[in-house]
Amino acid sequence: MVNDKEVDRGKRRFLIAATSAVGGVATVGVAIPFIASMLPSERAKAAGAPVKFDISKVEPGMLVTVQWRGKPVWVIHRTPQMLATLQLHNNRLRDPNSNEPQQPPYCKNPTRSIKPEYMIAVGICTHLGCVPTYRPDINGAGLPHPWEGGFLCPCHGSLYDLACRVFKDVPAPLNLVVPPHKYLTDTMIKIGEDA
Numbered sequence: 001m002v003n004d005k006e007v008d009r010g011k012r013r014f015l016i017a018a019t020s021a022v023g024g025v026a027t028v029g030v031a032i033p034f035i036a037s038m039l040p041s042e043r044a045k046a047a048g049a050p051v052k053f054d055i056s057k058v059e060p061g062m063l064v065t066v067q068w069r070g071k072p073v074w075v076i077h078r079t080p081q082m083l084a085t086l087q088l089h090n091n092r093l094r095d096p097n098s099n100e101p102q103q104p105p106y107c108k109n110p111t112r113s114i115k116p117e118y119m120i121a122v123g124i125c126t127h128l129g130c131v132p133t134y135r136p137d138i139n140g141a142g143l144p145h146p147w148e149g150g151f152l153c154p155c156h157g158s159l160y161d162l163a164c165r166v167f168k169d170v171p172a173p174l175n176l177v178v179p180p181h182k183y184l185t186d187t188m189i190k191i192g193e194d195a
């Protein structure tokens with residue numbers, strides 16, 4: 001026979017279990033809107049999202065600018081002649097071996113790239129953030145001599161070579177940034193994401 005005490009204890013257990021279950025449901029109900037409010041908006045996600053680009057559109061010697069996270073990212077198709085110039089002026093560069101962490105590890109090499117012919121760099125001067133001008137013209141007007149091709153910042157005269165490495169004796173302290181990127185196919189790159 002079940003006595004009164006056992007019935008009371010059973011009721012209490014039932015009440016505790018029912019309260020916990022209601023509490024659990026309430027917690028989930030509150031937690032979902034909170035997490036949702038912390039998620040980035042679709043527009044914010046798109047603004048920070050990686051960008052795909054077909055590099056086969058870039059003719060040899062050309063530079064094309066792609067927007068990524070509101071920044072100009074250059075895709076430069078370097079010719080064999082352009083690549084041959086990279087070793088000619090190491091002694092005039094501030095960081096010829098890319099020792100500063102201005103590139104992902106897979107671009108810490110003499111061409112600062114995954115494939116030598118394609119240079120990918122954020123086109124923002126490391127001095128005060130102007131956009132340097134592409135000057136591939138050898139010994140062109142208004143440039144120091146010798147000049148093997150590269151970039152001139154219009155704001156305070158900083159100079160970079162065709163691997164976007166900064167020259168000595170200019171205001172910019174660092175090489176241009178190489179963003180994370182990877183090859184999805186032979187001709188399609190994804191900027192903003194790597195392996």
Ligand code: FES
Pocket residue numbers: 125126127128129130153154155156157158171172
């Ligand atoms: S911002 Fe480029 S040299 Fe000053």
